Amino acid sequence: MWELGIQVGYEKDEKKLREKLEKLVKLGYRFVFLSLFNAEEKRLATDEELEKYSKIVKEYLIPYTTHALFLTDEPDKQPNSIFPYQKEILYKANILGVKCITYHFGLCKGIREGEDFAFEKCLNRYNVSVEDFRKLNIYVLKEICKIAKEYNLTITIENLPSSCLCDLGTTVSDLLKIIKEVNEDNLGICFDSGHANISGLDFYEEICKAGKYLKETHFHDNIGKISNKNEINDMHQPTGIGNINWIKVISAFKKIEYKNPVIFEISSDFETAEINITNWKRFLEIWEARFSNFKWSKDEREDMVVGT
Numbered sequence: 001m002w003e004l005g006i007q008v009g010y011e012k013d014e015k016k017l018r019e020k021l022e023k024l025v026k027l028g029y030r031f032v033f034l035s036l037f038n039a040e041e042k043r044l045a046t047d048e049e050l051e052k053y054s055k056i057v058k059e060y061l062i063p064y065t066t067h068a069l070f071l072t073d074e075p076d077k078q079p080n081s082i083f084p085y086q087k088e089i090l091y092k093a094n095i096l097g098v099k100c101i102t103y104h105f106g107l108c109k110g111i112r113e114g115e116d117f118a119f120e121k122c123l124n125r126y127n128v129s130v131e132d133f134r135k136l137n138i139y140v141l142k143e144i145c146k147i148a149k150e151y152n153l154t155i156t157i158e159n160l161p162s163s164c165l166c167d168l169g170t171t172v173s174d175l176l177k178i179i180k181e182v183n184e185d186n187l188g189i190c191f192d193s194g195h196a197n198i199s200g201l202d203f204y205e206e207i208c209k210a211g212k213y214l215k216e217t218h219f220h221d222n223i224g225k226i227s228n229k230n231e232i233n234d235m236h237q238p239t240g241i242g243n244i245n246w247i248k249v250i251s252a253f254k255k256i257e258y259k260n261p262v263i264f265e266i267s268s269d270f271e272t273a274e275i276n277i278t279n280w281k282r283f284l285e286i287w288e289a290r291f292s293n294f295k296w297s298k299d300e301r302e303d304m305v306v307g308t
């Protein structure tokens with residue numbers, strides 16, 4: 001069965017970090033989603049901070065992924081102006097020892113609070129069309145993929161909630177189109193379950209579509225789109241504390257023979273981490289007992305003889 005991983009943010013207090021990691025290992029987590037940011041001081045962590053943090057974390061868990069922030073510079077800047085920053089990010093990801101780094105396609109510097117849901121406003125301010133901005137993102141992403149190869153890093157783009165960043169990357173089909181255009185073999189998909197639920201997507205179909213391009217997950221639960229504010233919708237709850245159909249998720253993972261660790265983008269406080277792993281394991285057991293023979297495609301279902 002799939003190995004499990006959890007997000008563990010940067011923590012400068014070594015004792016607190018070790019206590020947390022010990023509990024996560026006992027619960028059964030093996031992989032970790034590390035952070036490039038010193039959240040307390042709202043800045044990128046320094047190389048020294050990351051070295052110390054990853055050294056401690058590696059004593060307990062295996063680094064798998066991290067999250068980048070911006071993909072491009074401000075929309076009206078020269079495309080190459082972002083590369084020194086991206087080189088620094090990839091260098092730092094390499095210090096963490098992760099395999100993947102996730103980007104939001106379309107996220108640029110200069111964006112204001114809340115504007116990812118009214119992104120035309122941001123682009124209008126810079127007098128840039130959505131089409132030109134998308135092209136800029138493709139160009140930058142391709143260059144990032146090339147730099148990332150030096151570190152053996154896989155770049156992933158994650159599906160975003162609907163109406164976010166002009167819907168440039170809401171569905172798996174959007175992401176596959178981007179991957180085709182970028183055309184670099186170290187670019188894949190990170191499937192974010194919470195975002196997919198806000199977008200009202202069918203989990204089985206989306207994950208099957210992603211297939212071999214699926215390199216990592218941001219799994220978390222919520223109750224779908226309940227507000228126009230993403231921070232309210234995007235609750236990052238543990239598995240089962242929301243209305244995501246995890247049976248469909250597991251079925252799709254079986255279908256595509258997903259082999260990478262399943263990473264949860266949830267808080268790593270003990271209570272959340274425990275609820276998450278308990279519920280995830282329960283869903284797996286229920287799936288085995290009741291759904292492992294279920295036919296997911298409509299044609300196969302119609303061939304079944306009811307009652308036999």
Ligand SMILES: [Zn+2]
Binds near residue numbers: 067102104158
């Ligand atoms: Zn994200």
Ligand SMILES: [Zn+2]
Binds near residue numbers: 158265
């Ligand atoms: Zn995510």
